[in-house]
Amino acid sequence: MTMLELKAVNKFFNGWQAVADVDLQVAAGELAVLIGTSGSGKSTTLKMINRLIEPDSGSIRLAGEDIRSQPPEVLRRRIGYAIQSVGLFPHWTVEQNIAAVPSLLKWPKARIRERVVELLELLHLPAAQFLARYPHQLSGGQQQRVGVARALAADPEVLLMDEPFGALDPVTRGTLQQELLRIQALSGKTIVLVTHDIDEALLLGQRIVLMDKGRVVQQGSAQDFLLHPASDFVRDFVGQSDVGVRLLGLDTVASRMRPLQPVSGEPIAASATLREALSAFVARRVSSLPVIDAQGQPAGVLHFADLLPVAA
Amino acid sequence: MRLYSRVRLLLVLLSLAAALGLPLLTYAPNRLLTGQGIALLDLLQGGSGLRWLALLPALPLLLAPWWRPGIWRERLVYLAALWLGAALWWLAGSEATLRAGDEDALARVSFGGGFWLLQLLLLLQLAEALQVLAGGLPRRVLLLLLAQLPLLWLLLSGRLDSLSLLREYHNNQDAFDDALLRHLQLVLFSVLPALLLGGALGVWAYRSARFARLLFPVLNVLQTIPSIALFGLLIGPLAWLGRQLPGLGIAGVGLAPALLALSLYALLPVVRGTLAGLQQVPPAVREAARGMGMTPWQIMLQVETPLALPVFLSGLRITAVQAVGLAAVAALIGAGGFGAIMFQGLSASALDQVLLGVLPVLLLALLVDVAFRLLIARLKGADDHA
Ligand SMILES: Nc1ncnc2c1ncn2[C@@H]1O[C@H](COP(=O)(O)OP(=O)(O)OP(=O)(O)O)[C@@H](O)[C@H]1O
Ligand SMILES: [Mg+2]
Numbered sequence: 001m002t003m004l005e006l007k008a009v010n011k012f013f014n015g016w017q018a019v020a021d022v023d024l025q026v027a028a029g030e031l032a033v034l035i036g037t038s039g040s041g042k043s044t045t046l047k048m049i050n051r052l053i054e055p056d057s058g059s060i061r062l063a064g065e066d067i068r069s070q071p072p073e074v075l076r077r078r079i080g081y082a083i084q085s086v087g088l089f090p091h092w093t094v095e096q097n098i099a100a101v102p103s104l105l106k107w108p109k110a111r112i113r114e115r116v117v118e119l120l121e122l123l124h125l126p127a128a129q130f131l132a133r134y135p136h137q138l139s140g141g142q143q144q145r146v147g148v149a150r151a152l153a154a155d156p157e158v159l160l161m162d163e164p165f166g167a168l169d170p171v172t173r174g175t176l177q178q179e180l181l182r183i184q185a186l187s188g189k190t191i192v193l194v195t196h197d198i199d200e201a202l203l204l205g206q207r208i209v210l211m212d213k214g215r216v217v218q219q220g221s222a223q224d225f226l227l228h229p230a231s232d233f234v235r236d237f238v239g240q241s242d243v244g245v246r247l248l249g250l251d252t253v254a255s256r257m258r259p260l261q262p263v264s265g266e267p268i269a270a271s272a273t274l275r276e277a278l279s280a281f282v283a284r285r286v287s288s289l290p291v292i293d294a295q296g297q298p299a300g301v302l303h304f305a306d307l308l309p310v311a312a
Numbered sequence: 313m314r315l316y317s318r319v320r321l322l323l324v325l326l327s328l329a330a331a332l333g334l335p336l337l338t339y340a341p342n343r344l345l346t347g348q349g350i351a352l353l354d355l356l357q358g359g360s361g362l363r364w365l366a367l368l369p370a371l372p373l374l375l376a377p378w379w380r381p382g383i384w385r386e387r388l389v390y391l392a393a394l395w396l397g398a399a400l401w402w403l404a405g406s407e408a409t410l411r412a413g414d415e416d417a418l419a420r421v422s423f424g425g426g427f428w429l430l431q432l433l434l435l436l437q438l439a440e441a442l443q444v445l446a447g448g449l450p451r452r453v454l455l456l457l458l459a460q461l462p463l464l465w466l467l468l469s470g471r472l473d474s475l476s477l478l479r480e481y482h483n484n485q486d487a488f489d490d491a492l493l494r495h496l497q498l499v500l501f502s503v504l505p506a507l508l509l510g511g512a513l514g515v516w517a518y519r520s521a522r523f524a525r526l527l528f529p530v531l532n533v534l535q536t537i538p539s540i541a542l543f544g545l546l547i548g549p550l551a552w553l554g555r556q557l558p559g560l561g562i563a564g565v566g567l568a569p570a571l572l573a574l575s576l577y578a579l580l581p582v583v584r585g586t587l588a589g590l591q592q593v594p595p596a597v598r599e600a601a602r603g604m605g606m607t608p609w610q611i612m613l614q615v616e617t618p619l620a621l622p623v624f625l626s627g628l629r630i631t632a633v634q635a636v637g638l639a640a641v642a643a644l645i646g647a648g649g650f651g652a653i654m655f656q657g658l659s660a661s662a663l664d665q666v667l668l669g670v671l672p673v674l675l676l677a678l679l680v681d682v683a684f685r686l687l688i689a690r691l692k693g694a695d696d697h698a
Contacts, residue, residue, distance in 0.1 A: 052603060076605035087600030091618050101604050150604070 002064070003028040003190040004049065004158060009058030011044055011214075018044045019055070020214040026207065029188040033205030035195055035237075041214040042194040046160050049192065050079045063157060077101055080151030084163040086143050088135040094120075094146050095131045101154040119149040122183065141172040148176075152183070161193040165200070177203055198238055202226075202246055210234060222250050248307060249275035256307070257291045257300035267292040270299050274307055281307075313378045319440065320389075321377040327433045334426030337404055339411055342418040343476065343662050349424055355403055358410065366399035373437065383444065390441040390455070397434045398462035400427060405466060408474035420476040422664050449689045453682055476664040477671075480657075484668065487653060492672065495649035498567075498639040499680075502574030503632050510579045510631075511624075514586020524587070531580040539638055542573045543645045570647030574638055578631045585627015589620030622691050629684035636677040640669070 004026040011019040019041040026032045034042045047053040049060060051072040060067045067075055088097050095116050102112045120127040123145040135143055144164060151159055164180075165173040177200060184191060195201055201208050202222045209219040218230040226247050229235040238246065254270040267290040268280055280289055281304050293299040315321060335349025356364045369392035379385045408421035438459055446452040472478050481488060517524035537545070550572070551564030562568050593616055601611045643651025654669025 050603060052599070073605045073607050076603060081600070081603035083596060083599060083603070085594075085596035087594065087596035087598075089597060089601070089615060090594075100606075104605055104610070147600075150600075 001028045002026070003030070003062070004192065005061040006045070006049075007059045007061075009045070009048060009055045009060060011041070011048065011053065011055050018214050019048070022058070022211075022214075022216055024209060024216065024219075026190055026192060028190055030206050031184055031191045031193065031204055032207040032209060033193050033195060033201040034209050034211060035198065035201045035205075036211035037237075038196065040211040042196075042211055043162050044214075045211070046162055046192060046194055049158070049160055050076050050081055077105055077154060078157050080154075080156040080159040082147045082151040082159070082161045082164045084166040086135075086147040088143055088146060088150070090135050092134075093131065094125075094133050094135070094138070097135070097146060098150045098153050100150060101156075105154055107154075115153060116149075119152060122152075122186075123149050123179065125149075141168055141176070144168060144176065145179075148180075148183075152187075152189075157190065159189050159191045161191065163194055163196070166195070166197075173200075180204065199246070199249075202249065210237060223247075226250075245275055245278070248278055249273050253277050253291055253302055254299075257302045258306070259300055260298060261301050263288050263290045263301045265290060267298070268302065270294070277302055278307060315377055316379065316381055317377045320437070323433050323437055323440075324374055324377060327373070327430060330426050330429040330433065334429060335424035336400070336426040336430075337407060338422050338424045340420050340422070343420050343480075343664065344660065347420065347422055347424075350407070350421075352426065355407055359406060363403060363406075366403060367396070369393075369395040369399070381444075386441040386444040389437055390445060390459070393434045393437040393441065394459040394462065397431060397438075397459070398466065400430060400434075401463055401466050401472060405472040405475055408472075408476070412474045412479075420479070420664070421474065422476040449685055453686065477667055480662070480664045480668045484653060484665070488668065488672075491648060491650045491653055491669070494647070495636075495639055495651075495673070495676065498570060498574060498642055498647060498649050499632065499635045499676075502571050502639070503578050503628075503635050505571075506575045506578030506582050506631065507628065509575075510582025511586050513579070514583045515590065517583060517587050518590040527583065531583060534576050535580045539573065539577070539641045540644060542576070543569060543642065546573055547645065565646040567647050569645055570639075570642035574635055574642065577638055578635055581627050581631040581634065585624045585630075586620070588627070589623035590616060592623060593619045622688050625684060625688050625691070629681060629688070632680045632684065633677050636673060636680055640673050 002025050004024070006022055006024040009019060009022045010017065022041075022045055024032075024045075034045060036042050044053055048055045049062075049067070051067060062075070062078070089100070092100075095113075098116045098119055099112045102115060107115075116131070117127045120130055125142060125145055130138075130142075130146075135146070138146065144167075148161075148164065151161070165176050168176065180191075180193075181204065183189070193204060195204075202225070205222060207219060208222060208225055210217050210225070212233060218225065218234050220228075225234065225238050226243050229238060251274045252270065253268055253272050253274060253276075256274065257270065265286055265288075266284065268277055270291050270293050277289060281287065287304040289302045290298060291300045291302055331352045336352045336355060337350040338347030339350055340347035356367070372388050372392045373396065376385060376389050404421070404423065404427065411421050412419050438456065442452045442455055446455050466472050467478075473482070513527060517527050534542075546569040547564035550562055550569045554562040554564065554568075597615060597619070598611065601615045606614070639647075639649050640651035640654060643649050643655055650669045650673045652669070654666050654673075657663065657665030657667075657669060
């Protein structure tokens with residue numbers, strides 16, 4: 001089922017075209033990533049979906065319904081929205097912030113409380129510790145988590161995220177990316193996420209949409225982008241010299257390992273990417289690695305040659 | 313001995329200079345003549361001969377600069393400054409009783425430069441001590457008010473009644489009460505409309521940059537017109553309006569033009585405070601509020617207003633304090649208030665009557681200022697914990 005559909009959408013700012021003829025379809029439960037250089041129209045496209053910006057032409061449908069068929073406020077309460085600068089209300093506690101949309105929807109108090117606690121646990125913020133805190137008492141990463149929790153609060157049909165992890169350090173960003181994947185797997189939410197980090201796009205995006213000067217220049221899976229770039233621009237954007245390594249990043253050790261043979265040395269997790277395996281091979285100067293499963297039990301062995309796909 | 317506090321040393325040296333170099337009180341045969349100075353040392357020889365006892369607390373103040381810093385030093389300084397301040401009032405009061413004789417005698421004892429300077433320096437000593445003694449504005453204000461209790465007692469017990477200032481008060485008691493009421497009316501009924509109109513204009517200026525570009529030059533020019541000139545300028549049009557619309561009580565002089573002029577002055581700081589308050593609401597907060605589906609009204613009431621309030625109130629504080637001062641000038645066009653007492657005293661060259669008009673204005677301004685500061689501190693505090 002198509003959850004979100006943009007057709008021939010255009011947007012002009014003072015006669016200058018910021019978004020040009022964008023067509024986009026996002027299936028229910030899909031995580032789509034909009035990526036592109038600065039000023040390519042990603043945020044504008046995203047904000048047209050929740051009507052923070054009105055398009056000049058074209059149509060946008062949410063769950064089959066034209067988004068203009070209801071007042072913008074009603075539409076926005078059905079759509080979660082998280083942004084890089086978070087924008088938590090500084091005069092409200094974490095609890096009040098997360099409860100914002102459910103309160104607008106007039107949920108009963110008990111249900112709101114329950115939902116807030118549930119979300120805090122989901123985002124690994126112990127409720128007892130964080131409920132009553134004010135935003136200025138949180139670290140940047142914690143604020144970002146609360147921002148995501150607030151966007152998820154009323155169980156929206158679609159989640160829009162504009163560079164949600166852009167301002168974080170690489171470690172925190174990595175953690176939150178993994179959490180987003182986990183939440184998406186758990187809840188099956190339709191998510192549109194904007195980034196300009198190609199690695200983030202390759203990691204998160206089931207569908208990647210590359211924009212340039214307001215136009216969509218290619219969309220498809222991570223493999224499509226790495227193996228079949230549509231133009232030199234796309235090739236440059238995904239980083240020509242790193243294509244091989246990035247391809248390795250898409251598969252896990254589990255997909256290539258061989259059945260158990262005794263091999264000595266420090267093991268690698270079956271869930272690690274082949275990219276991490278390559279790094280381990282080179283750093284440890286070995287040609288084979290023992291593999292362990294999630295329980296720490298020996299699961300198999302990976303040889304250096306296994307990194308090459310059997311049949312391309 | 314080691315010098316710990318240069319500030320305290322400076323205060324002490326200035327106090328000594330004021331006590332020895334300037335007359336503490338003045339004595340005049342009647343209220344219109346300029347008085348002759350009475351030095352502190354002369355005072356100590358008069359009376360029962362035990363007056364110097366009242367000055368004992370000066371000793372710790374003299375020594376404080378060399379005293380190791382700590383809570384006890386500040387407590388002692390607080391008590392000493394409080395006592396000494398009251399002692400000076402008491403000395404002045406008892407000297408006045410001695411010299412002025414009975415109720416309707418013409419002789420007057422007034423304050424000299426030394427008295428005011430010493431009181432100011434003692435207030436600074438108190439403020440220094442309060443920095444250490446009281447964290448937070450509310451406690452500081454409370455301790456400062458407590459320090460005024462001895463003075464209040466002296467006033468209420470009649471021990472200061474022979475002082476020229478108090479005699480002016482008793483002679484003008486009805487006028488004083490009227491002036492107080494009128495002064496409060498002038499402030500309230502000029503700040504209130506300015507608050508409503510200025511708030512609306514500020515919101516509008518925030519919404520429309522074009523409107524702001526039109527509004528601010530006008531308000532700025534208004535602000536630069538001297539108050540007396542503005543009062544004068546309004547006489548003509550308002551007198552005309554009064555003739556066109558009889559029965560509404562509009563006139564070129566009196567309350568109406570005063571309120572109008574004061575409101576106009578109050579407008580700029582209110583508008584500026586509203587605009588500044590709204591502008592410092594982070595754009596991301598506003599975007600998030602819109603993005604989650606708040607209506608413009610909800611954003612205004614639940615997000616923008618509470619976040620803009622502290623800055624807005626700071627603007628209002630300036631406005632109100634300014635209005636208290638300007639209301640005194642409104643007496644020139646017959647609007648009454650403490651200005652009336654002041655100008656009457658000026659024209660009669662009765663300095664103590666001038667003082668009777670000026671001091672309450674000063675106190676009122678101070679009170680308004682502190683009240684607003686307390687309110688703002690409370691708001692900010694509520695954000696931090698709660
Ligand atoms: N409200 C606006 N008024 C005028 N121009 C705008 C407005 N919003 C965006 N633009 C312009 O439209 C273009 C696309 O902006 P957009 O914010 O969509 O870019 P982006 O892809 O999100 O870039 P970034 O990665 O830097 O966030 C930019 O050139 C920007 O200057
Ligand atoms: Mg952007």
